[in-house]
Amino acid sequence: MHPPYPKILLKPGREVTLKKGHPWIFSGALDTVEGKPAPGDIVLAATRAGEPLALGFFNPESDIAFRLLTYQTLISADDRFWRERIAAAMAVRQRLIPSGTTACRLINAEGDGIPGLIVDRYGGFLVLSIETAGAEKYRGMILDALRREVHPEGIYERSEGRARQREGLPARSGVAFGADPPDTVEIMENGLAFAVDLRAGQKTGFFLDQRDSRDRIGRMSLNAAVLNCFSYTGGFSVYCAGGGAKRVVSVETSGPANVMARRNLERNGLSAQDHPVIQADVFEFLRETTDRFDLVILDPPSFAKSRKDVARAARGYKDINLQAIRRLSEGGFLATFSCSNYLDEALFEKIVLSAARDAGREAQMIARLGPGPDHPVNLAHPEGRYLKGLLLRLPV
Numbered sequence: 001m002h003p004p005y006p007k008i009l010l011k012p013g014r015e016v017t018l019k020k021g022h023p024w025i026f027s028g029a030l031d032t033v034e035g036k037p038a039p040g041d042i043v044l045a046a047t048r049a050g051e052p053l054a055l056g057f058f059n060p061e062s063d064i065a066f067r068l069l070t071y072q073t074l075i076s077a078d079d080r081f082w083r084e085r086i087a088a089a090m091a092v093r094q095r096l097i098p099s100g101t102t103a104c105r106l107i108n109a110e111g112d113g114i115p116g117l118i119v120d121r122y123g124g125f126l127v128l129s130i131e132t133a134g135a136e137k138y139r140g141m142i143l144d145a146l147r148r149e150v151h152p153e154g155i156y157e158r159s160e161g162r163a164r165q166r167e168g169l170p171a172r173s174g175v176a177f178g179a180d181p182p183d184t185v186e187i188m189e190n191g192l193a194f195a196v197d198l199r200a201g202q203k204t205g206f207f208l209d210q211r212d213s214r215d216r217i218g219r220m221s222l223n224a225a226v227l228n229c230f231s232y233t234g235g236f237s238v239y240c241a242g243g244g245a246k247r248v249v250s251v252e253t254s255g256p257a258n259v260m261a262r263r264n265l266e267r268n269g270l271s272a273q274d275h276p277v278i279q280a281d282v283f284e285f286l287r288e289t290t291d292r293f294d295l296v297i298l299d300p301p302s303f304a305k306s307r308k309d310v311a312r313a314a315r316g317y318k319d320i321n322l323q324a325i326r327r328l329s330e331g332g333f334l335a336t337f338s339c340s341n342y343l344d345e346a347l348f349e350k351i352v353l354s355a356a357r358d359a360g361r362e363a364q365m366i367a368r369l370g371p372g373p374d375h376p377v378n379l380a381h382p383e384g385r386y387l388k389g390l391l392l393r394l395p396v
Helices: 079-096 133-137 139-150 162-166 208-218 235-242 255-267 282-288 307-326 345-358
Strands: 007-010 024-026 030-034 042-046 052-058 064-070 103-108 117-122 125-130 154-159 172-178 185-189 192-196 225-229 247-252 277-279 293-298 328-338 364-369 388-394
Touching (some): 052 133, 079 139, 103 208, 117 139, 125 139, 133 139, 139 172, 208 235, 208 328, 208 364, 225 235, 225 282, 225 307, 235 255, 235 293, 247 255, 255 277, 293 307, 307 328, 307 345, 328 364, 345 388
Parallel strands (some): 007 042, 125 154, 225 293, 247 277, 293 328
Antiparallel strands (some): 007 030, 024 064, 042 052, 052 064, 154 172, 185 192
C-alpha cells in the first residue's frame, strides 16, 4: 500500500503543462495545499476538481513548488522505487557509453526522473550532487540504491551551489560512502587518458557533457592550428593534438588547471612544448594575439547565473565570439558553446550571427552541438538542455 500523500490542488487550467509532460509546477499555479507537507515531501498533484495527476517533490519555499517524480499516483517511493530508477539509468548508459570510456553521467536529474540528483561516474568512484529538497530528504535511500546497484569503491558528495541555496539547503561536501578518492582519479575517454580532481575540479571534476563534441572536433583537427579558449584541464586540447593538429594553443586563467592540462597532454604521449598551455585572460589574449587559427574552440563558464544576468551575458558572448572570429583564417572553423541555463538556443545563435556580421564574415552552419547521450533531457523540459553549441565554418 502506498502512503497517504499530502495533496496540492492546482488552479483551473494550470494542469495543462503537467499533462503535456513538463516536470515543474510553479508556486503561482497552486490553489490549495491539503495537509502540511514539509520541504522535500512527496505530494500528489491534482486538479481543482480532485483529479489525480502525478507524484512529485514539494517545496513551498521555492518558486518551483512541485517537481515531477511519476505519473503513477498509486505507488510508494520506497527503497525499491529508487533502486529501479537507478537501475534503469544504468541500463541506458550501458547501451550508450563507448568502449574505451570509464567516465559518464549516470543520473541526470529530471532527464532520468530524479529531480535535483546528479551522479557522475569516474572509474570506480561516483560523485553525487543533490540540488533539491526532495532528493535531500531521500538522500539515505538514494545512497543505498547507488551502493547496491553500482557497487562503487566510494561516493564523494559535492552538494553545493546556487540551486541548492534556492531550495533552502546548506552546502555539503565530503565522502558519503566507502573509500576517500585519491588526489586525482585517472579516467579513459574514447581511449584517451585524463586525470580528474573529484574534490575541487569544476562541476564534478570534468566536463563529461562535452565528450561527443571533443571527439567530433578532435577528428577534424588534422594539420590544423587550433586555439582552445577556456581550456580548463585540456580536454579539447588533448583530442585535437591526438587528432593530428600541428599546434594547439590552450588559454586558461587557472594555474592549477593549466598544470593538469600539461600533464594530460603528456600522459597521452603529446608534447606540452609543441602544444603550449598559456595562463591568461581569454578576452585579453584574443585582443592581443596576432596569430591566425584554422579552428577556435570557445567553451566558457556560464555568463548568466540568473535571468537578470542575461543582457550582460549576451554582451559577453557577443564580444568573445567577435574576437574569436577575427582570429580565424579564411575557411576556418569555430566551435562555440554556452552552458548558461537562462540563455536559450535561439538567442545564442542570434548573438553568434551578430558577431560574425560585425566581423564581416559569413557563417556556414555545420552542426548544432550539445551534451552527449548520457545527459538525457525530458523532451517536454527544454530548461534541462543547458549546454548548446554551434560548429560553424567561416568561408570568408
